[in-house]
Each structure stands twice: as C-alpha cells, then as structure tokens.
Amino acid sequence: MNDDLVRTESLTKVFYDESRGEVMAANAVDIACAAGEILGLLGANGAGKTTTLRMLSTVLRPTSGNAWVMGHEVRDAPERVRENLGFYSASTALYPKITPRETLRFFATVNRYPARKVEARVDDLIRRFRLEAYADTRVERLSSGMKQKVSIARTVAHDPPVLIFDEPTVALDVLNAIELRQIIAELRAEGKAILFSTHIMSEAEKLCDRIAILHGGRILATGTLNELREGTGLHYLEDIFVHFAGVRDEAEAEVQNVTPGSRA
Template sequence: MTDPSRPTVSVSDLRKTFYDESRGEVHAVDGVTFDCFPGEVFGLLGANGAGKTTTLRMLSTILKPTGGSATVMGHDIAQEPEAVRKSLGFYSASTALYPRLTARETIDFFTRINGFPKELVDARVADLVDRFGISEYENGRVDKLSSGMKQKVSIARTVAHDPPVLIFDEPTVGLDVMNALEMVKVVRELKAEGKTILYSSHIMSEVEKLCDRIGILHRGRLLALGTLGQLRDATGRHYLEDVFLDYVKVAEGIAGDAEIGPMGELEGGKVEGAPIP
C-alpha cells in the first residue's frame, strides 16, 4: 500500500533544452519542480508549446532531461527508466493502438509486456474487458473499431498492468463530448482507487472539474502551483481562465509592475485590464 503522505512523483528543477536550427537553443522545460501524491489528480495547465508534453514525456522516460531530476515511485527517471515505466501508464492522443491486433490481444500484450504476473494476466484482461465494456468487440480488430471503442481499449491498455501513477496528456483532444465525459469519469474512478494522476490539458473546464492541484506552465516555466482555491486567492479571480491569463500576462511583462511571488501569489500591480498581445 502506498503511503499517502509520500510523493509518488517528485520533480526537482527539471529542464529540457532542444536545439533548433532557426531558433538556436530552446528551453522547452525550464526548472520545473513539483510533487504528486497518491489519490491526487495533478493538473498541468498551459497553452500549446508551454512544455506540458515535454515534461510528461520526460517523466515517462521517452525523453531524457537536460538538467534537474525526477523520480516516479522512488525510481530515478534517468537511472531506472524501465522501473519508472513499469510504475506508470501513459495515455495521449499520440499513443495509438496496434491496428492489426484485436482489442483483447492489445490489452493482453500491454499487460504482459509491462511485467504483470504471468499467472494473473488472463484474469486481469478479463477484468479490464468487463470493466470498460469491451466484451462485445473484444475479438474485433482495432482498426475496425469506432473511435469511442478505441478510446476504451486505449484506457484499458494504459491501466493494464495496474500502475500506481498514470499520465494523461491532453486525453480529450479530438474526442466528441460524450467520449470526453467518459474520459473524465474514468479519471475520477482511477483517482478513487488511489492512483496518482498527472493530467495535462489546455481546456480550463476539465482542469477545474478534475484536478486537486494545478500547475500553470508557460514557456517551460511553472508560474504557479496550488489548489484551485489557492490560485483564486492569489489572483483574486474566480474563473480558472482568468487566473491563467493573469499569470501569463505577468510572465510576459505586460501587467504593469505585477510580479509572481514565491508561493505563486501575484504582487505589486494590478493585472486586470492589461493588454493581451
């Protein structure tokens, strides 16, 4: 059983720099620090290109950090990438399924390859097929399934090996309303099971509904971190969208003398009414 007071994900001064021919060095992630705990949905909120996906890719060991460190379930992402990946499930719009496998074969494959105990695999697959309502098309090839069906199989394969940490990177991109609601429902269920969930999105309403704590990322830097209530208090704004915009304006230097304090509070200037570039 995971100790709820100990972070399952610990990120410290994490950095990632890419080299781009036209732009030179690009600091995609620039000194990000945060912790996540069991049973928590941690939201990473940011515009496109803010560094959300890069951060999550580093945590899932797809990318190597340029600086800083991070652990997942105590495993260092740079030193123990396989152990890290075994401890987490990664879901994003860019992680597709194998089109020529059936739904059941897909879940079976991801359960086995992620090191789930062999003798329990069949029972686990049956459980997931049942839980996500896949039984009707479990023997259908993935490329013949509807997008809603594929989404269910995708979620099932993400949680197949029962990892304590789950990463959902923009999971509702491209989904219709019903499928997006289904995704939100699943994330809530997983949270209730005590999973740590890192949830990135640029859709404010989703983050508001789902996340226990929110980190606002902008140009690779974590501008603010706190619960929705704390962020509201810090900015004096009610809606997350306004909160987000205030932080961005300050970061861009278009909000007068306002500054972001050490606890994410906005100080020394009035943000409201600042021009949006």
C-alpha cells in the same frame, strides 16, 4: 511530502532547432503528485506539457534537473520507472491487426502483470472503459475515438501506481470525455497518483485536486483551485490562467523592449 509518488526538481529540457535556435521547452519545472491525487498540468499549445511528461516517463532525457517515480530516478533507473507507470500520449501506438482484448492481454503480460490474473484484468478493463461492443473487432476497424480509449486502457493494463495522461480527452466526444474523467476519478479513488495535462479549463476545474499552470516551459503557479482563487482574487480558472500567462508575457515583452500592444 515524502508521500509523493512523482516528483521533479528543476526539470529542464532544451531542444535545439535550426530555425529557432535553443528552445527551452521545460524550464526548471518543479511538480509533485501523491497517491490518490490528480495533478493537472494546465498549459496552452507549446507550453511544455508533453515535453515534461515525456521526461517523467523516460521517453526523453532531461537536459538538467531530475525526476523520480516511486523514488526511482528517471536517468539512473528507467526500467524501474517504466514498471511503475502508465503513460498515455497522442503517440501511444496500437497494433492494427489485433483486437482490443488481445491488445490489453499483450500489454498486461509484457508489463508483467501476474499471468494467472491477466484474463480477469482484461475483462475488468473492457467493462471499465466500456469497450464491450468492439472488444473483439480488429483495431484497424475502429474509429479514432475508440482507438484512443483502447490506447488509454492499454497504458493502465498492468495496474501501475502512477498514471500519466497527456491530453487524454482531446479527440473524444463529450460523452466519452465525461466517461473517461469518471474512470480517471475512480483510479484516483484506488490510490493512483495521476498527472493529467490539458488546455481545457473546465476539465482542469472539474477533475484536478491541484493545478500547475505551465507557460513558456515554466510553472507559474501551483495550487488547489481555491488556493489559486485566493492568490489572485479571481474566480474562474480561465481568468486565473490569463492572469498568470498574461503577466508573464508582458514581463517578457518588457525584457525584449517591446510593448505588448504592438505585438502581432
């Protein structure tokens, strides 16, 4: 239990939106992730994945509840939290006028990777993420998939113990997605605690040690694939996901006195 490098307790975010009113983007989320473990956050569009991961990485302030990274509380010690994690999401930005090599050098340095080891680290990242062919081409000239790989590499440049990847394979082709999953599995073998969000069932099945099913801001189930199978009597993750998400939607429809079949 205390091996968890990341932990949340009733982590909640309520947004206020003019047309929708209060939006419970994350509703009492409890998750934990240990060293050498990949926890998958599996959820559909709008489930609350990005919101949850942004609170963990101190980009967003929780409405209530709490979260810790390496024992540091996200609200009390945001600098400590940021030192200890790498966060990739679709909004991770790159400087267009510099090269991937310069990008990695920059982010390793500003995040205080030991100066005398930076060059070796950058070389290692270029090799590991297979950026060799375009390591010295300006970022603005790269394809979107290439930029995405550079963005992910830059979030891990300072070698933090906790890695948070929000849908890191989303715009990658099949080969690059496979390659990235291999890299993430290697990082797990090095002892990183990895949170990985996806809406792709096969990806969660292949990569994650445990899967947390997030739907409508709530964690509906957490377990290894086998535990989820045993709990539901279902084999495929897609069926397990629909089992939980569907049951939840029916319950909500009942509360609203609407029959599921009558909904658009």
